[in-house]
Amino acid sequence: MSYIENFAPEDFKVPGFKASGIACGIKKTGKKDLALIISEAPAQAAGLFTTNKVKAAPVLIGQYRIKKGTSRGVIVNSGNANACTGKQGYKAAEKMTILAEKALGFSKGSMLVSSTGVIGVPLPVERVEEGMQKLVEGLSVDGLNDATEAIMTTDAFPKRALVKGKVGGKTVTIAGMAKGAGMICPNMATMLAYFLTDANIKSATLKKAFKQAIDLSFNSIIVDNDTSTNDTALIFANGVSGGTEIKNNTADFKAFTKLLTEASVKLAKMIVKDGEGATRLIELDIRGAKSVNDARKAARTIAESMLVKTAFFGGDPNWGRIMGALGRAGISLDESKVDISFNGVPVVKKGLDTGKEAQAATAIKVKEIKVIVNLRSGSSEATIWTTDLSYEYVKINSAYRT
Amino acid sequence: MSYIENFAPEDFKVPGFKASGIACGIKKTGKKDLALIISEAPAQAAGLFTTNKVKAAPVLIGQYRIKKGTSRGVIVNSGNANACTGKQGYKAAEKMTILAEKALGFSKGSMLVSSTGVIGVPLPVERVEEGMQKLVEGLSVDGLNDATEAIMTTDAFPKRALVKGKVGGKTVTIAGMAKGAGMICPNMATMLAYFLTDANIKSATLKKAFKQAIDLSFNSIIVDNDTSTNDTALIFANGVSGGTEIKNNTADFKAFTKLLTEASVKLAKMIVKDGEGATRLIELDIRGAKSVNDARKAARTIAESMLVKTAFFGGDPNWGRIMGALGRAGISLDESKVDISFNGVPVVKKGLDTGKEAQAATAIKVKEIKVIVNLRSGSSEATIWTTDLSYEYVKINSAYRT
Numbered sequence: 121m122s123y124i125e126n127f128a129p130e131d132f133k134v135p136g137f138k139a140s141g142i143a144c145g146i147k148k149t150g151k152k153d154l155a156l157i158i159s160e161a162p163a164q165a166a167g168l169f170t171t172n173k174v175k176a177a178p179v180l181i182g183q184y185r186i187k188k189g190t191s192r193g194v195i196v197n198s199g200n201a202n203a204c205t206g207k208q209g210y211k212a213a214e215k216m217t218i219l220a221e222k223a224l225g226f227s228k229g230s231m232l233v234s235s236t237g238v239i240g241v242p243l244p245v246e247r248v249e250e251g252m253q254k255l256v257e258g259l260s261v262d263g264l265n266d267a268t269e270a271i272m273t274t275d276a277f278p279k280r281a282l283v284k285g286k287v288g289g290k291t292v293t294i295a296g297m298a299k300g301a302g303m304i305c306p307n308m309a310t311m312l313a314y315f316l317t318d319a320n321i322k323s324a325t326l327k328k329a330f331k332q333a334i335d336l337s338f339n340s341i342i343v344d345n346d347t348s349t350n351d352t353a354l355i356f357a358n359g360v361s362g363g364t365e366i367k368n369n370t371a372d373f374k375a376f377t378k379l380l381t382e383a384s385v386k387l388a389k390m391i392v393k394d395g396e397g398a399t400r401l402i403e404l405d406i407r408g409a410k411s412v413n414d415a416r417k418a419a420r421t422i423a424e425s426m427l428v429k430t431a432f433f434g435g436d437p438n439w440g441r442i443m444g445a446l447g448r449a450g451i452s453l454d455e456s457k458v459d460i461s462f463n464g465v466p467v468v469k470k471g472l473d474t475g476k477e478a479q480a481a482t483a484i485k486v487k488e489i490k491v492i493v494n495l496r497s498g499s500s501e502a503t504i505w506t507t508d509l510s511y512e513y514v515k516i517n518s519a520y521r522t
Numbered sequence: 523m524s525y526i527e528n529f530a531p532e533d534f535k536v537p538g539f540k541a542s543g544i545a546c547g548i549k550k551t552g553k554k555d556l557a558l559i560i561s562e563a564p565a566q567a568a569g570l571f572t573t574n575k576v577k578a579a580p581v582l583i584g585q586y587r588i589k590k591g592t593s594r595g596v597i598v599n600s601g602n603a604n605a606c607t608g609k610q611g612y613k614a615a616e617k618m619t620i621l622a623e624k625a626l627g628f629s630k631g632s633m634l635v636s637s638t639g640v641i642g643v644p645l646p647v648e649r650v651e652e653g654m655q656k657l658v659e660g661l662s663v664d665g666l667n668d669a670t671e672a673i674m675t676t677d678a679f680p681k682r683a684l685v686k687g688k689v690g691g692k693t694v695t696i697a698g699m700a701k702g703a704g705m706i707c708p709n710m711a712t713m714l715a716y717f718l719t720d721a722n723i724k725s726a727t728l729k730k731a732f733k734q735a736i737d738l739s740f741n742s743i744i745v746d747n748d749t750s751t752n753d754t755a756l757i758f759a760n761g762v763s764g765g766t767e768i769k770n771n772t773a774d775f776k777a778f779t780k781l782l783t784e785a786s787v788k789l790a791k792m793i794v795k796d797g798e799g800a801t802r803l804i805e806l807d808i809r810g811a812k813s814v815n816d817a818r819k820a821a822r823t824i825a826e827s828m829l830v831k832t833a834f835f836g837g838d839p840n841w842g843r844i845m846g847a848l849g850r851a852g853i854s855l856d857e858s859k860v861d862i863s864f865n866g867v868p869v870v871k872k873g874l875d876t877g878k879e880a881q882a883a884t885a886i887k888v889k890e891i892k893v894i895v896n897l898r899s900g901s902s903e904a905t906i907w908t909t910d911l912s913y914e915y916v917k918i919n920s921a922y923r924t
Contacts, residue, residue, distance in 0.1 A: 174849030174857050204845050206858065206874050239842030240875045349846055426828065426911075427919055434920030440641030443606050444751055447576030455576050456608065472608050473642045509828075509920075511913050517829055518836030518911075 123382050124282045129265045132280055134295045134316040136160050136360035140258035141266030144251030146199035146237070146244060154248060155270035156220065156255050156263075157314060158193035163356040165191035166327035167232070168334050170351035176203035177213035178233040179350060185229055186354075189323030194232040194314060194354055195220045195248075195255075196271050198299070201310065202235040202243040203349040212245040219249055223256045234352045236273055236299065236310040264316075268297040271312055275301050279390040281383040287376045288363025292319045294379055298338075298387040301394040310350040311338060313387060319376055320359040321366040328368065329377040330355050337384035340416075341392050342423040342506045355380075392505045397512030400432055401488045404504045408495045414451040415502035418493065421449035422504075429509035432489060437480035439467045442493065457496040463489055525784050526684045531667045534682055536697045536718040538562050538762035541665035543672030546653030548601035548639070548646060556650060557672035558622065558657050558665075559716060560595035564632070565758040567593035568729035570736050572753035578605035579615035580635040581752060587631055588756075591725030596634040596716060596756055597622045597650075597657075598673050600701070603712065604637040604645040605751040614647040621651055625658045636754045638675055638701065638712040666718075670699040673714055677703050681792040683785040689778045690765025694721045696781055700789040703745075703796040712752040713740060715789060721778055722761040723768040730770065731779040732757050739786035744825040744908045745797040757782075794907045799914030802834055803890045806906045810897045816853040817904035820895065823851035824906075831911035834891060839882035841869045844895065859898040865891055 124131070139157045147153040167186040169179050185191065195216050202209045217231040224231075235243065258266070268278040279298040284291055300311035321329070334353055359365075366372045393401055404422055409415035422428055422445045431438035439460050446453055460468035463483040465476055526533070541559040549555040569588040571581050587593065597618050604611045619633040626633075637645065660668070670680040681700040686693055702713035723731070736755055761767075768774045795803055806824055811817035824830055824847045833840035841862050848855055862870035865885040867878055 172846060172849035173853075173855045174845050204842060204857070204870075204873060204875070239845070349849060426915075430916050430919035433916065436920065440606060443576050443641070444574060447574035447751060451575075453575045455606070468606075471606060473606070509916060511916050513828075514832050514835065514911060514913050514916055517832035518838065 122283055122285055122379060123386060124284065127282050130262060132264050132282060132295060133261050134293045135318050136358040137316045137356070138259040138261055139263035139267040140255050140260065141263065141268070141270030142251055142255050142258055144255070145247045146197055152266065152270035153197055153199045154251050154255055155196040155267040156193065156259065157267055157316065158224065158259065159356050159358045161358060162190045162192060162230070163358040164189060164321060164323040164326050165354065165356050166323055166330045168330065168353045170348055172349050174204065174349045176201055176235060176350040177205060177209040178202060178235045179352060180210065181213050181217065182232050182234070182352060185232055191232055191356060192224070192226045192230040193356065194234060196234040196312065197243070197248060198236050198271050198273050200235060200237040200241060200243045201239045201350050204240040205242055208242060212243040215245050216248050219252050223252050232354060234312050234350065236271065236312055236350055239349065264295060264297065271297070271299045273299065273310070275299050276394050279387050279394070281386040283379045283383045285375060285379045287379070288320055288361070288366055288372050290361045290363035292317060292361045292363060292376065292379070294319070294383050296383040296387050298391060300391045310348040311391065313338060313353040313384070315355040315380065315383065317355070317357045318359065318361040319357050319366060320361060320363050321357050321376065325366060325368045325373065326355060326357050329373065329380055332377050333381040333384045336381050337388035340504050341388045342420060342504060389505055392507055395507040397510045397516055398507035399510050400508045402432055402506050402508065403488070403490045404506065405490065405492045406495065406502050407492065408497055409500040409502070410452040410498035412500045412502060415500045416504070417451050418446055418449045418495070419502050419504035421445045423506035426509055429507070432484070433508035433510045435481060435485050437462050437467055437477055437484055442491070443468070446493070452497050453495065454497060459494040459496065461492045524685055524687050524781060525788060526686065529684050532664060534666050534684060534697060535663050536695045537720045538760040539718045539758070540661040540663055541669040542657050542660035542662065543665065543668030543670070544653055544657050544660055546657070547649045548599055554668065554672035555599055555601045556653050556657055557598040557669040558595065558661065559669055559718065560626065560661065561758050561760045563760060564592045564594060565760040566591060566723060566725040566728050567756065567758050568725055568732045569634070570732065570755045572750055574751050576606065576751045578603055578637060578752040579607060579611040580604060580637045581754060582612065583615050583619065584634050584636070584754060587634055593634055593758060594626070594628045594632040595758065596636060598636040598714065599645070599650060600638050600673050600675050602637060602639040602643060602645045603641045603752050606642040607644055610644060614645040617647050618650050621654050625654050634756060636714050636752065638673065638714055638752055641751065666697060666699060673699070673701045675701060677701050678796050681789050681796070683788040685781045685785045687777060687781045689781070690722055690763070690768055690774050692763045692765035694719060694763045694765060694778065694781070696721070696785050698785040698789050700793060702793045712750040713793060715740060715755040715786070717757040717782065717785065719757070719759045720761065720763040721759050721768060722763060722765050723759050723778065727768060727770045727775065728757060728759050731775065731782055734779050735783040735786045738783050739790035742906050743790045743794050744822060744906060745794060745800070791907055794909055797909040799912045799918055800909035801912050802910045804834055804908050804910065805890070805892045806908065807892065807894045808897065808904050809894065810899055811902040811904070812854040812900035814902045814904060817902045818906070819853050820848055820851045820897070821904050821906035823847045825908035828911055831909070834886070835910035835912045837883060837887050839864050839869055839879055839886055844893070845870070848895070854899050855897065856899060861896040861898065863894045
């Protein structure tokens with residue numbers, strides 16, 4: 121048991137959690153824009169937030185509240201990011217949590233909050249207030265599907281993942297949902313992800329596992345190079361599985377982290393595939409680096425190169441642009457050792473052209489391209505997923521906000 | 523006297539220098555592809571080269587030879603970058619200098635060399651050999667125009683600048699030429715710039731002035747974010763003006779550096795304007811930064827944001843994307859102090875929307891956009907010039923190399 125492909129909507133649930141998703145009128149389209157996810161009992165919780173210094177109000181609240189390590193859940197609106205909105209914005213975010221806590225009879229400070237949407241526009245928190253009763257009444261164990269829909273902005277499809285596995289002597293379930301299409305309608309580049317699990321694990325250990333999983337998934341995708349003011353990933357663990365506690369650095373910890381990583385990698389890759397304007401999913405495998413840091417730097421620099429991304433859009437196996445990116449990545453590099461292959465076709469051996477460009481051009485005329493770069497300078501590795509850069513990207517992102 | 527607008531081709535010369543430019547057959551189009559610039563007497567010389575760790579063979583030779591501080595000139599080919607070409611490439615670059623030195627009767631090691639064009643393809647140095655006699659015979663004091671043409675790759679127009687000013691008691695001339703269109707046909711993103719002057723200045727002082735000028739010009743433009751394997755800027759000073767020697771930290775030094783900066787800023791802005799696919803020239807003025815380093819980091823992060831660049835292409839005064847870029851720039855930042863204006867229209871005051879978006883949208887529907895960001899955290903400043911990101915950029919850079 122592990123990742124479950126094509127699960128039925130009715131299987132997308134975790135014992136002890138309820139959720140709901142409704143339209144409260146923040147989105148002009150009338151689509152769902154308010155989500156609620158709660159744990160029936162106080163849950164262990166961990167969170168990771170944007171590194172952008174300009175942080176939206178809900179991020180500031182979340183960073184503070186997550187410190188105590190327990191939470192009852194999260195309320196999320198889409199359609200408005202509540203970022204660059206000053207003190208008024210902070211009050212609006214706080215009010216969202218107070219409204220939910222009161223309606224649910226939860227203690228003050230027990231709820232978290234997220235927002236995603238347009239920047240710099242005051243959040244109409246009265247819509248949240250008006251919708252609260254309906255939102256709470258809608259709570260059900262099957263509500264995660266509605267909640268997933270309600271956090272979407274320009275996502276072409278809802279992003280859900282489900283994994284199950286034996287941990288601590290019991291079958292543990294992890295459900296994950298995410299939103300984000302990377303290169304997005306103006307101001308909506310935010311990535312949000314929520315994970316629910318019935319595993320028995322304390323918040324400090326949970327945070328460690330979560331950090332590892334997020335680094336290998338959401339922190340390993342690059343669509344454009346911008347970091348949102350609102351990026352948030354939260355995990356809640358309620359212990360309902362009844363397994364023994366997952367302690368740090370045990371086999372159970374490894375098993376749990378593996379399951380969690382599997383779910384988050386699946387979600388992260390869905391975000392890349394949904395990158396608006398993306399025509400190809402590109403996996404960059406850096407091998408033989410002197411350090412993991414070098415491997416990640418190399419992968420990021422290639423993934424962020426507009427010249428590399430446009431070449432892939434055009435189906436051009438332009439390895440010169442990859443060599444150029446490696447050279448400015450700030451890593452330990454010996455050009456004469458580098459090997460590069462595109463979908464299995466070696467295009468560079470020891471820094472020189474192999475003459476197989478025509479073969480490589482054919483091999484990359486597909487939806488998924490795997491680039492392997494072997495630096496032959498060490499034994500560290502990293503993988504990053506990215507997209508190409510298309511006309512559609514420019515079209516979507518240059519459209520005036522309406 | 524200083525920068526000379528719209529000078530006649532016959533005025534583009536500096537006493538004591540000769541140049542030539544011919545077609546030797548490296549470019550398949552039959553256009554000029556081989557340039558020679560020489561000083562009639564040994565000149566003081568300084569050079570600045572790409573920071574990319576993958577350096578083309580001519581860059582390696584230049585970095586070594588420039589150390590002695592004197593040179594007789596440079597031979598340049600376009601159409602082939604001679605990068606990622608291994609030992610064979612190094613020999614080819616060296617041979618270019620040997621051929622020129624022999625034909626001119628110059629001592630070994632006195633000539634520099636540059637290449638620009640496709641990466642990873644062996645340089646057909648025999649074409650240079652065949653063309654050498656014609657190249658040398660073509661040398662003339664009026665030859666800088668031909669040389670400027672011969673270093674072009676996908677440049678839409680030749681880039682030339684001429685400044686004159688009183689330094690050391692005499693009128694000093696500086697002529698500058700450059701190639702580069704920033705976002706370029708596959709593998710031709712290289713920037714080359716050569717400056718000739720009759721100023722009387724020693725190489726160490728010359729290098730200092732040159733570094734200052736290049737930092738404020740070629741190092742202050744961003745078209746895409748890639749650094750070429752071949753970027754090279756060289757300056758030659760022959761002292762023919764007869765002025766007194768320009769010593770470090772004197773009024774003459776300042777006057778000379780100012781003239782040189784003026785010429786190089788003009789050339790750098792020409793490169794941005796010629797950015798293929800660029801529809802707008804964007805000047806980013808960062809003010810009130812805690813340090814110059816912060817100001818430059820802020821400007822670079824904004825200039826490198828694909829979201830910012832596409833918004834400008836669309837004429838969208840999307841200040842949220844600029845705030846987002848500032849937040850991840852790694853600078854000292856207090857969001858609640860930031861002011862932003864677009865072509866004089868304030869769109870953000872103290873971190874909040876001013877409600878003047880419609881006015882700003884009208885103000886930026888022009889070819890040149892000036893963005894002023896005041897961080898109000900200090901007194902340091904920086905200016906960076908960049909372009910928007912258009913369909914044409916994607917088109918040009920995704921086209922398969924032919």
